[in-house]
Amino acid sequence: MSNKTLPTGTRDEFGTIAMVKDQVIQTIQQNFKHRGFKKIITPLLEYRDVFQSLAPQAYQPYQFIDEHGDTLVLRPDMTLPVARMMSATGIDTPIKWYYSGDVFRVKKRMSGSYNQITQAGMEIIGYRSLKAEWECLVAASEISQKLGIADMTLELSHAKFVPNVLAALPISAPMADNLVQALYDKDLTQYQALLEPLVNDPFYPFLKDWPWLFGDFDAVLDQLTQLPKIATLESIIADLRATKAFISQRFPNVTVTLDLCVQPPQTYYTGMVFHAYSQDATSYLFSGGRYDKLLTNFQQTAQPAVGLAFDIDAIVAQRHLPKAPQETLIYFEADQWAHAEALQARTPNSNLCLADSFKQAQQIAQQQNAQLINLAER
């Protein structure tokens, strides 16, 4: 350990990257603000129990013990603290929140991953209508356009599709559990072995290709024609179709795809799930969906909710970082302060040089390869 080194998985951010990151956050927050969303700031520290519905293998948190022996964590997620706050304060719904901040997830040491991740997102709480998903997706698509993400793919899925198909299958509960695990893991070897007893079942033509039921929206729907009719799927498919049509009409440049074999990101998802990525990305740009039972982790009554979060670091990593512009330093005498400030305000990429002498100002300008304006000689 040293007083100069950072803990594993952390980093300092400064200069152009920090500026770009700030601009990305501002762009996202401005959009939500213009849509009338309200800002919410929750603490970095929470009790561990707030996050008990998160899959523990997905998000390992930093943990501490407080003075009473209770376990605290640095928040690994932004949505559950909002749900905790809603259940504790009795704020009237419907309400729309936006937020930005850091979450902390301990990753494997020295793997090139960072444990502190910046997110900016929104939560719409209290609306059951599909319009809530649509506002989420419209806002996210608008933001992506403003951020200059030209080749965005929006992937839609639904937390209830897989369970509803499984419920209709003529198989035992343990076999269904094994099958869905192999499906979610995309473990084709195991999945195909499990299907062998069902070769003559009417579901087999659909089941054999189920792990590949993602990609082009219409092609995936075409594959569904092999599936025997399941009444509970009709409204799910109708909502997905309507959402695809709505987004494609509003944002013709966004490619909308469909995934009907993916595991929801968390167990608390109850409806439509969305992810977005660009072709060169190594992480999703944003993820979200509907989680109508989220608040039941904290209170008796359920509240419909839809939300999404942008992965700010993933967006910044994909952006072309501009070359730092040449700076201009403004040297002035103390009695020229107002004049210097006025000049600085109208000169791009400038700042006040606070040197005591012009000679010192010249040295600083040379060191920083900056232009120097000398107000003292005017």
Add this chain to the structure above:
Amino acid sequence: MTLKIALTKGRTEKQVLPLLQAAGINCDPIVNKGRQLIFNDDPDYHFILAKGPDVLTYLNRGAMDIGIVGSDILVEQQNPQYDMLDLNTGRCRFVLASTPDFDPSQTKRKIIATKYPLITQTYFEQIGEDVEIIKIEGSVELAPLVGLADAIVDIVETGTTLRENNLKVYAELQAVSTHLVVNRLALKQKRAAIYQLIAQLQKAQKSEV
């Protein structure tokens, strides 16, 4: 669309290349590689050769789309990507082994040397035993011979090394084979190419049987 594949070099590489070639992938540059580690000439498939645990690091960071790696590494490293296909090459098994005088039923907290602490811990938890694990980086067979450990958990292919070192197998743990692992986001971005690769590999596997 180019698929970027990280292949575990060494034994895994040698045993899987015939299957890749049977699946229609030109592996000649890898067969005749000399000291080359990266192969970018084929527009459809770019390969790198890396050590097993590093294959997963490249895959997890999105630097590569696909990894070809032993299931021992996948389990030990708690692979978070899609383990899509058992290629059924590089087959071997984990065993608990020691000197002939080792008594597995002896009531003591045994000391087990291994390169695979997680797999070892999981095995002994399953049989209800708590053991002390010593992580060894290679030539694990030495540990019980020089008194560092009571026994070892290691991968065995033919058992020759164990026999030559006068070690005996006391328990069979899980089987090991080479798997095809796919980065989760790459599967979305390159669905058609990955589908085609897997279909070709499965066809080649069937014709081998």
